[in-house]
Amino acid sequence: MDTIKKRKPWFYWMLFIATAVIVFLLGMLAASITNRRAEKEYVYKPMIELKQGEPRNAEWGKNFPREYQSYLQTADTSFRSKYNGSAAIDMLEEDPRLVILWAGYAFSKDYSQGRGHYHAVDDIRNTLRTGAPMNGTPGPQPNTCWTCKSPDVVRLLGQMSPEEFYKGAWETRGPEIVNPIGCADCHDPQTMNLVITRPALIEAFKRQGKDIAGATHQEMRSLVCAQCHVEYYFDKHKTEGVSCLTFPWDKGFSADDIEKYYDSLNFSDWTHALSKAPMIKAQHPEYETSQMGIHARRGVACADCHMPYKSEGGQKFTDHHIQSPLNNIANSCQVCHREEESELIADVYERQDKIIESRNKLEVLLVRAHVEAKKAWELGATDEEMKDILSDIRRAQWRWDFSAASHGASFHAPIEISRIIADGIVCAGNARTRLAGLLEQKGVRSEIPYPDISTKAKAQQYIGLDMARLNAEKAEFKKVVIPEWIKQAAVRESKY
């Protein structure tokens, strides 16, 4: 106690004041940290407040001019790669065998290589597959077909259940859906985070016991694409009378697993007009097949190549001109690969060339199998005799379609696609061996001639399509109905 007693009272006052000053400064530091943390939350200051489900891309464009302007470039149709590109290529004209393979299904009427997202709504209105529903006669497609075409779908899903949205014929929502695929399809209007807006993907994850909310940002850069670029079918039994969009992933991702799933449901998209086989139409399993390849295994997301970083002036942003990386090698491939542009393109074409070579062979076998099966029916074959043959044809064409409809798959997963095509050739071979035996029993001694399907017109005539009528009806529909839809939509949007 002696030492303490020796101290003067002012010493304790100093100690008190010094501690208080330190605590004060520490408090200031804490306030500064909090302040700068808050800054981070407000880095993004929108020009305009976006409503939940705002479908008009131009409104989003006011906040994000660069992203929006690059998105607008998806309107461009001038790029042509060796096999595809951004223009609407009439694939039935390019390859009339497709007409035979899809006989009895809407794809035999009209199938064009898809254009950019900007044209999504125009293209679904204009295709013959959606028919010309006028004057109260319901069209051939359900509203489910709109699901992937527009951010207006996000708006409507905010107002109703998915089942209610899918319900009814395609033309009933024509006036509602006018904005082409855009911002709200993948982005949250408040945070701009990537979001899954389409229920089918969330449901598919749930059925596999996975929660899509746990996906990382890098996974989301592929999963937002997987909302649409996937194999799907319409489940008509979930809710009676409604075509519910469903992803057939319950047994797995591969062509074989998806086929097992369809077989277990006894599902077929249509009965083939020539062979009467119960067919499955592969839609566009682009996400599935891309996950089977080396790029996905190395953690590359769809956006890494199809929407790479872009610099403009002093700013960098994600290029929303979603397109073939073949048109943008420098920003996509060459971020990782240090080879010459021409060499990289040659690498892609080599894979495409070789796989398309095999796929074309399978295609010819399938045309022959359909035509031969048709002949067998004409000669009085029974259901029992045809059962295994039709099953083989179904298997072979599913494999062909899975590799053809998955577009980039010959590059994304060349090894798996080659295996699937090889498997398809075996199935088609089996079908034709059985058919040869059956036809011989029915007295056919020579080869069934290959039909003259050298042009789209000849092929469509061969399967009995009245193209003149279909085209005329569609032209009338475009003249009468679509302007009406646009007018109604303009009235609605003026009230937003």
Place this chain on the structure above:
Amino acid sequence: MKGLLRNILPPPQWRLPVTILLGIFTGMGCYVFVISNAASYLSDKPETCMNCHVMTPQYASWLHSSHRRVANCNDCHVPHNNVVNKYFFKAKDGLRHSLWFTFRLEPQVIRIKSAGQKVVKDNCIRCHQPLLIDPEMQAVIKSDYYRNRVGRQCWECHRETPHGTVTSLSANPNAQVPTLSPVPSWLIKMMNEQKTKP
């Protein structure tokens, strides 16, 4: 020892206010520790560097580069010759950064300092050595082979690796970057529940 303790301990009549003040001091210290995510600085997570939002362009450009597959921030930006040096450099660099950031001294375009350049270059060599140094050549060309191979700064030629040349504070206005929130997850959950209640 006893004498020292006696010197520090306040007289009995002062003990209560001093204890309270020390409590405030400790509590404030803990608060600063938590809200600044101080513990995260011991890790190698890129999210840690995002504690200061001025690093957004660096994070975003790294995420879009091929290096994201093999290297995080610390793989290149702190030394790896030994663990003491690693944390010494990290602490030294980090303290300078936090000082600048707190007093808003960060420049519009953040450029690497020479100490950092040396560390980065050493780390380039650490991973890419097999590409740079051919032992056979080194055995034959004794004089200045090594210096010729690793003498220059790698980015004199590899200018875009990995962050690119566009890296100002406003270079990536809309980049989506992860954040380490000091708010614990249970509290966020509770707040969200509150929000959704009618």
